[in-house]
Each structure stands twice: as C-alpha cells, then as structure tokens.
Amino acid sequence: MMIVALTKERTPMSLILILEQVLNGLQFGVMLFLMAAGLTLVFGVMGLINLAHGALYMVGAFAAAAVAGWTGSFVLALMASLAAAAAAGALVEVTVIRRLYDRDHLDQVLATFALILIFSEGTRWLFGSFPLFLDVPSYLSGPVMLPGGIQYPLYRLAIIVIGLVVGAGLFWLIARTRIGVQIRAGEADREMIAALGVDISKLYTLVFALGAALAGLAGALVGAIQSVQVGMGEPVLILAFVVIVIGGIGSIKGALVGALLVGLTDTLGGVFLPRLFALLMEPASAASLGASLASMLIYILMAAVLLVRPSGLFGGSA
Amino acid sequence: MKILKSLAMATAVSTLALAAQAETKIGMITTLSGGGAGLGVDVRDGFMLAIEAAGRDDIEVVIEDDQRKPESAVQIADRMIQSEKVDIMTGIIWSNLAMAVVPAATAQDVFYLSPNAGPSVLAGKRCHKNYFNVAWQNDNLHEAAGAYANDAALKNSFILAPNYPAGKDALTGYKRMYGGELAGEIYTKLGQTDYAAEIAQIRASGADSVYFFLPGGMGISFLKQYADSGVDLPVVGPAFSFDQGILQAVGAAALGIKNTSQWNKDIDNAANTAFVADFQAKYGRLPSLYASQGFDTANLILSALDKAEVKDQDAFRAALKAAEFDSVRGDFKFGDNHHPVQNIYVREVIQEGDVFTNKIIATGLSDHADAYASECNM
Structure with missing residues (x-):
C-alpha cells in the first residue's frame, strides 16, 4: 500500500487499475495451471521430465486455428484442440515416451527435446513458417463492465471460468473416481500398483493423453488472443516448470496454487516494480531496470519457496 | 504444395551451389527455423528470386539457418569465411546476430550487405568500408x-x-x-x-x-x-x-x-510491379518488406558485379556505393556511411x-x- 500511496504523486494509480491487474494475473495463472497440471501429473505418476509438453500446447493451438478456419466455429476448434493434442500425446507416449520411463532423466530430456524439434519442424512443414489466424469468437469479444466500473475483456473472463471449471473437474477426477485412485496409487508406488493388477501401461497412456489434452486446450484458448506460431510453447513450458517446482511435483493442488502465484507475481511485478523504481531514479532507467527485475521476479519467488520448502509448497517427501 | 515448393527451392539452391567454376560466392546466414523464421524465409525468397532471374552461372549462393541464435550465426560465419571462402555475406535478420557477425566478417575483407538489421553502432562509430546496409538504419x-x-x-x-x-x-x-x-x-x-x-x-x-x-x-x-x-x-x-x-x-x-x-x-515503378507479380507467381503469396529488401540486396550485388570483379575490392566497393540498380523502392542511394538515404x-x-x-x-x-x-x- 505504501507503493500505491507514494506513486500517486507522479502517476495516479487507481484502485480500478490494480483490480484489473489482479484479474490479469488470475487469467495468466489459470492458463499456466492448464499447462502445469499435465506436466505435474506426468512427472508425478511416471517420473518423466517431458520437455515436449510445450509442443502439445502448440499442437492444440494449430489444430484449433485450422478447424476454426474450416468451420468458423470456436467450440469445434476447442474440441479439435483437445482431440488433436490428446491424440498426439497418446501417439507419442506409445511410440517414444514408453521407452523412457526406466531411463534416467538425462535420457528423457534428450529424447523429449528431440520431440520438440520434430513437432516444430513437422508443424512448419504442414502449415508453413507464417503465423496462423485464430480469433476470439464474436460472442466473447469486446469488453464488459464489471461492478466497480472495471472494463475487462469478456474473453479473458471466459478463460478464468474455463480454467477454474477444468481445475474443479480435475480435482473431482483425482479425488472421486477409480482412475483418480489409480493415478494417486501410481504416484505413491509404481511397482505395487502394477503388482495389484492395474494395467499400468494403459494408465500411463491415459494420463499422458489427459495432460496433453489440457496443454492443447491452453494453447487453443491462448492462441485466440496471441499468435499461433511455431515455437509458441517453449516460453510457456519454462513457466510451467517453475509452477510445478513451486507447487510441489505431482500435486494438482500445488500446480493450481503455484500457477496463480506465478501469474499474479509476474503481472503485478511487471506493473509495479518500474513505478517503485521511478521514486528512486530517473524514469527511463527506472523503466528499464524495473522491467529487467520484474522478469526475474518469478525465479526469485521460486528460489525463496525452495529455501523454505525444498520439495515445493505441496510436495511430498521427495 | 508446400512440400513440392520447398523441394523445388532446395533443388534450385543446390543447382546453384553446384554451378561449376563459380567466380563469386555469396554466403547467406538467415533465420529459417524457430519463431522468427517467416522473416528469414521472405529475405531468402526475395533474394533468390532476383538471383535466379539473372540466370548467371558464375554466382554461387550458400544458404544456412542461424536459428536466431548468435552463437550459431558466428559459427556459420567462420565456416563460410574460412573454409567456403565466400566473397560476400548477407541475410542476417536480427541486430544482435548482426553485431556478432558483421564486424568480424568485414575485418576479414568480406563484403557484408545487410538486408534487414541496422544497429546504430554499425551506422556510426563502427561503420566499415565493406559494410553496406540495403534496408534501413534501425531508428x-x-x-x-x-x-x-x-x-x-x-x-x-x-x-x-x-x-x-x-x-x-x-x-x-x-x-x-x-x-x-x-x-x-x-x-x-x-x-x-x-x-x-x-x-x-x-x-x-x-x-x-x-x-x-x-x-x-x-x-x-x-x-x-x-x-x-x-x-x-x-x-x-x-x-x-x-x-x-x-x-x-x-x-x-x-x-x-x-x-x-x-x-x-x-509504390509505382516498373521494378516493383514486376517484383510483386513475379514473387506472387513463384511463391503463391504477396511479398513483405523483408522480401523486398532481399530482392534489392540481390539486385544491388548483381549491378555491382556487372561493373567490377568482386576480387577487385576497391572497384567492387565503388560499384556497390553507386547503387545503380532498379530498386523496388524507386530512388535509392547510399549516404557516406553506406546506409540508405530514402523516403x-x-x-x-x-x-x-x-x-x-x-x-x-x-x-x-x-x-x-x-x-x-x-x-x-x-
């Protein structure tokens, strides 16, 4: 609150602006959660580091853009993104990933990095080097007026709602269904669950495809307000790893809390740090120093969390 | 279609690369994969459109992908200069890559013609007689x-x-x-x-x-x-x-x-009209400004080669500086620091x-x- 009061002298900052930025942080966090949920499940259940998760995000976005281009329907596009990413995920799991579970993490990193290159160049081969068009559907476009006079894009609100609904669905799936029991059992003890007669390879394929579908959905949702292009998944992948490390590997709850923390820290830090520095130095260097420090902020957050809780906020005793 | 086109492209490039007794060797380092590939592809396509239209068999173009990474651009540049012995280099899209490659290349008596990046340092304090910018200074x-x-x-x-x-x-x-x-x-x-x-x-x-x-x-x-x-x-x-x-x-x-x-x-001139039509006919899309810069760069090189051998560096440099080619921008001339003076x-x-x-x-x-x-x- 100090910051806000002090900055008033130079640039007035209203409560509305702060609330709007909190919403932006939430929306970013929810999108990160969709990415991180799959990543943390795959890491938790199969012990696999999957660098190609960002490629599945890209697959979802491209599938959505292609289907939206053919049919003009955004709902069909979202369904296509889920289906295409899940199919790509299942295919990759059966052909490549399955051979990596027993290998060490370095082999997994190398093989899934190769998958990134294959997916990227394959996508370029199919769709060309230029970004594709995917737009917000007309019924979700434009801003709405929220109570308190905040003007906020309807589509971003929709992303928050979709993300929270999907999150609730995931909690239900993990906590209340038979598959959820198997997934939790798989995280606790892989050998034992196989010995108990659960078809572990089918379960792995299913979990991988589920994670892929969530990544694909995130790609499609975000593709409508960003650019659908080759390589779009990798920057998000890095953030998703930060999220699951903060949240604790394998924990869906950790992924949600971590994603919201990262989303809010990144958004609010980017807005308020330059203003804070502007109190101490001239505006141009404050802007550039503030921007530089803001982009480090989530990594500082990660380091701080790991200092206090080395296995993440909701991590087990790994 | 895309596949066919890239195959055709690859064949065209390798035919050029195999041309016997090429007298002038041009090394192009540009971004052909990763996020910024669209820009590099356009520069390459514009450049090759002009080179192929010239139909000269004494020019060899070697094209390599820098993946938008300064370190790989530097490696490729070293290889092109030391083992491939290129005379002219071009192609770099990004200013940070240009800063990593251009000063070293020009210091080794290679001509560098920038089809895009124009960092301020290379226009001012660290300008070089062998460096020409055919696009613009960044500002x-x-x-x-x-x-x-x-x-x-x-x-x-x-x-x-x-x-x-x-x-x-x-x-x-x-x-x-x-x-x-x-x-x-x-x-x-x-x-x-x-x-x-x-x-x-x-x-x-x-x-x-x-x-x-x-x-x-x-x-x-x-x-x-x-x-x-x-x-x-x-x-x-x-x-x-x-x-x-x-x-x-x-x-x-x-x-x-x-x-x-x-x-x-x-822009209404014969060179531009022909360029837009030919580019569209060959690649099936409208050209971008990057493509126009690649096309102008190639035509500038061709115009200079008509007047002087690249081995005769002083004459070739003077021919580049004169910039007597039909730019798709219309009037085109270089200032004293080898950067365009243009509308x-x-x-x-x-x-x-x-x-x-x-x-x-x-x-x-x-x-x-x-x-x-x-x-x-x-």
Missing part, C-alpha cells in the same frame, strides 16, 4: 512514425517496446522526431505474449495515442488483445508488425492502423478481398538519412 522507421505523429497532431503518446537494444533504438527514434508529451513509456519482456497489464496501463494513462514496436508474434498478440480490450486510441507502429507475413494472423484487428515503411507493394512512407492497413495488406497514404520523411552518419569516419 529510421520509428523516426518517420514520430514525424507522422506530429503531422497527425498527436500530443500525448503512450510508447512501448521490448527491453533489448533494438527496442531502445526504436523508442529513441520515435522520440527524436515526436514533439508531444509522453503519457507513458514501457519496456516489455522480449518474447512476451500477453499484454493485458500494459493495455490496462494505457487505459489508465490518459494518452491520446499509442506507439509500439513489437516485431513478429509479439505484435500479433498485442494487436489482438488491444482490439479486444475496448481501448480505442489510435495506434501507430513501424511496418514490422504490419508486414504481409503477419497481417493475415492479426486479421481485422489491424484495419486502419497507420504504420511506417520504406517499401510497399503499391519513408506512412501506410494504412486495408483489406483487399479477403487479404489484409497496406496502402501508402503519405510520405513520412523524404530523402531521410540516419542520425549516426556524422559519427562515421570512413
């Missing part, structure tokens, strides 16, 4: 935008650019010409894709206009989100966010936006059928030279 399009903002009576701009050298050059260029107040100045993260936080600040700032430099995918994201935000202040930008490669991805969100460029497909136009994004493109509505700056020329002692 130029932004300066024209600042001049346009004055003409359009914009008084309170909110300006933003990524936090890296070309981003700072961009805002410096805009402010050099712009005479009004600044409602805000933001440096965003390089590669940032979500601009909700910045748009909220624009909304709260009381600005009367927005100027942004966000090349490639960053610009697509910004424009779509801006159009959806309900903020309807006029937007001005350099051509980099409104080129032919990305306008289709932005869609209607870009309609009506003013942007500055040294080239557009409606920079203001364009507006329009829709032709279902294709989004630009048309020229005004001249932003006439016969404009860069601000660093006086620092160059050549």
Whole structure:
C-alpha cells in the first residue's frame, strides 16, 4: 500500500487499475495451471521430465486455428484442440515416451527435446513458417463492465471460468473416481500398483493423453488472443516448470496454487516494480531496470519457496 | 504444395551451389527455423528470386539457418569465411546476430550487405568500408512514425517496446522526431505474449495515442488483445508488425492502423510491379518488406558485379556505393556511411478481398538519412 500511496504523486494509480491487474494475473495463472497440471501429473505418476509438453500446447493451438478456419466455429476448434493434442500425446507416449520411463532423466530430456524439434519442424512443414489466424469468437469479444466500473475483456473472463471449471473437474477426477485412485496409487508406488493388477501401461497412456489434452486446450484458448506460431510453447513450458517446482511435483493442488502465484507475481511485478523504481531514479532507467527485475521476479519467488520448502509448497517427501 | 515448393527451392539452391567454376560466392546466414523464421524465409525468397532471374552461372549462393541464435550465426560465419571462402555475406535478420557477425566478417575483407538489421553502432562509430546496409538504419522507421505523429497532431503518446537494444533504438527514434508529451513509456519482456497489464496501463494513462514496436508474434498478440480490450486510441507502429507475413494472423484487428515503411507493394515503378507479380507467381503469396529488401540486396550485388570483379575490392566497393540498380523502392542511394538515404512512407492497413495488406497514404520523411552518419569516419 505504501507503493500505491507514494506513486500517486507522479502517476495516479487507481484502485480500478490494480483490480484489473489482479484479474490479469488470475487469467495468466489459470492458463499456466492448464499447462502445469499435465506436466505435474506426468512427472508425478511416471517420473518423466517431458520437455515436449510445450509442443502439445502448440499442437492444440494449430489444430484449433485450422478447424476454426474450416468451420468458423470456436467450440469445434476447442474440441479439435483437445482431440488433436490428446491424440498426439497418446501417439507419442506409445511410440517414444514408453521407452523412457526406466531411463534416467538425462535420457528423457534428450529424447523429449528431440520431440520438440520434430513437432516444430513437422508443424512448419504442414502449415508453413507464417503465423496462423485464430480469433476470439464474436460472442466473447469486446469488453464488459464489471461492478466497480472495471472494463475487462469478456474473453479473458471466459478463460478464468474455463480454467477454474477444468481445475474443479480435475480435482473431482483425482479425488472421486477409480482412475483418480489409480493415478494417486501410481504416484505413491509404481511397482505395487502394477503388482495389484492395474494395467499400468494403459494408465500411463491415459494420463499422458489427459495432460496433453489440457496443454492443447491452453494453447487453443491462448492462441485466440496471441499468435499461433511455431515455437509458441517453449516460453510457456519454462513457466510451467517453475509452477510445478513451486507447487510441489505431482500435486494438482500445488500446480493450481503455484500457477496463480506465478501469474499474479509476474503481472503485478511487471506493473509495479518500474513505478517503485521511478521514486528512486530517473524514469527511463527506472523503466528499464524495473522491467529487467520484474522478469526475474518469478525465479526469485521460486528460489525463496525452495529455501523454505525444498520439495515445493505441496510436495511430498521427495 | 508446400512440400513440392520447398523441394523445388532446395533443388534450385543446390543447382546453384553446384554451378561449376563459380567466380563469386555469396554466403547467406538467415533465420529459417524457430519463431522468427517467416522473416528469414521472405529475405531468402526475395533474394533468390532476383538471383535466379539473372540466370548467371558464375554466382554461387550458400544458404544456412542461424536459428536466431548468435552463437550459431558466428559459427556459420567462420565456416563460410574460412573454409567456403565466400566473397560476400548477407541475410542476417536480427541486430544482435548482426553485431556478432558483421564486424568480424568485414575485418576479414568480406563484403557484408545487410538486408534487414541496422544497429546504430554499425551506422556510426563502427561503420566499415565493406559494410553496406540495403534496408534501413534501425531508428529510421520509428523516426518517420514520430514525424507522422506530429503531422497527425498527436500530443500525448503512450510508447512501448521490448527491453533489448533494438527496442531502445526504436523508442529513441520515435522520440527524436515526436514533439508531444509522453503519457507513458514501457519496456516489455522480449518474447512476451500477453499484454493485458500494459493495455490496462494505457487505459489508465490518459494518452491520446499509442506507439509500439513489437516485431513478429509479439505484435500479433498485442494487436489482438488491444482490439479486444475496448481501448480505442489510435495506434501507430513501424511496418514490422504490419508486414504481409503477419497481417493475415492479426486479421481485422489491424484495419486502419497507420504504420511506417520504406517499401510497399503499391509504390509505382516498373521494378516493383514486376517484383510483386513475379514473387506472387513463384511463391503463391504477396511479398513483405523483408522480401523486398532481399530482392534489392540481390539486385544491388548483381549491378555491382556487372561493373567490377568482386576480387577487385576497391572497384567492387565503388560499384556497390553507386547503387545503380532498379530498386523496388524507386530512388535509392547510399549516404557516406553506406546506409540508405530514402523516403519513408506512412501506410494504412486495408483489406483487399479477403487479404489484409497496406496502402501508402503519405510520405513520412523524404530523402531521410540516419542520425549516426556524422559519427562515421570512413
């Protein structure tokens, strides 16, 4: 609150602006959660580091853009993104990933990095080097007026709602269904669950495809307000790893809390740090120093969390 | 179709590469994979269009992909200079890659012709007799935008650019010409894709206009989100966010936006008309400004080769400096620091059928030279 009061002298900052930025942080966090949920499940259940998760995000976005281009329907596009990413995920799991579970993490990193290159160049081969068009559907476009006079894009609100609904669905799936029991059992003890007669390879394929579908959905949702292009998944992948490390590997709850923390820290830090520095130095260097420090902020957050809780906020005793 | 085309392209390139007793060897390092590949592909396609049209079998072009990574650009450059023994190099898109490659190349008696990147240092203090920039100095399009903002009576701009050298050059260029107040100045993260936080600040700032430099995918994201935000202040930008490669991805969100460029497909001269038609016939898409820069670079080399052998460095350099070729921009000449002195136009994004493109509505700056020329002692 100090910051806000002090900055008033130079640039007035209203409560509305702060609330709007909190919403932006939430929306970013929810999108990160969709990415991180799959990543943390795959890491938790199969012990696999999957660098190609960002490629599945890209697959979802491209599938959505292609289907939206053919049919003009955004709902069909979202369904296509889920289906295409899940199919790509299942295919990759059966052909490549399955051979990596027993290998060490370095082999997994190398093989899934190769998958990134294959997916990227394959996508370029199919769709060309230029970004594709995917737009917000007309019924979700434009801003709405929220109570308190905040003007906020309807589509971003929709992303928050979709993300929270999907999150609730995931909690239900993990906590209340038979598959959820198997997934939790798989995280606790892989050998034992196989010995108990659960078809572990089918379960792995299913979990991988589920994670892929969530990544694909995130790609499609975000593709409508960003650019659908080759390589779009990798920057998000890095953030998703930060999220699951903060949240604790394998924990869906950790992924949600971590994603919201990262989303809010990144958004609010980017807005308020330059203003804070502007109190101490001239505006141009404050802007550039503030921007530089803001982009480090989530990594500082990660380091701080790991200092206090080395296995993440909701991590087990790994 | 795409596959066939790239096969045809590859064959064309390798045929050229196999041409016996090539007397002039050109090394092109450009970005053909990863996020910025669209720009490199356009420069390469424009360049090869001119080379193939010339039909000369004494020119060999070696093309390599730098993946937008300075370290791989440096490696490729070393290999091209030391083992391939190229005479001329070209192709680099990004200023940070150019800074890593160009000074070393020109110091080893290789000519470097930039089809895109124009960092200020290479125009000023570290200019070199073997370095020619055929596109623009980095600040130029932004300066024209600042001049346009004055003409359009914009008084309170909110300006933003990524936090890296070309981003700072961009805002410096805009402010050099712009005479009004600044409602805000933001440096965003390089590669940032979500601009909700910045748009909220624009909304709260009381600005009367927005100027942004966000090349490639960053610009697509910004424009779509801006159009959806309900903020309807006029937007001005350099051509980099409104080129032919990305306008289709932005869609209607870009309609009506003013942007500055040294080239557009409606510049009325024979060379340009033929270029636009040939490019479209060969590659099945409209050319971008990057393609026009690649095409001009190749034609400049060809015009110089008609007058002098590349091994006779002084004569060849003089022939390059004379720039006696039919530029698709119309009049084209080099200043003393080997950077273009040219018109920079203001364009507006329009829709032709279902294709989004630009048309020229005004001249932003006439016969404009860069601000660093006086620092160059050549």
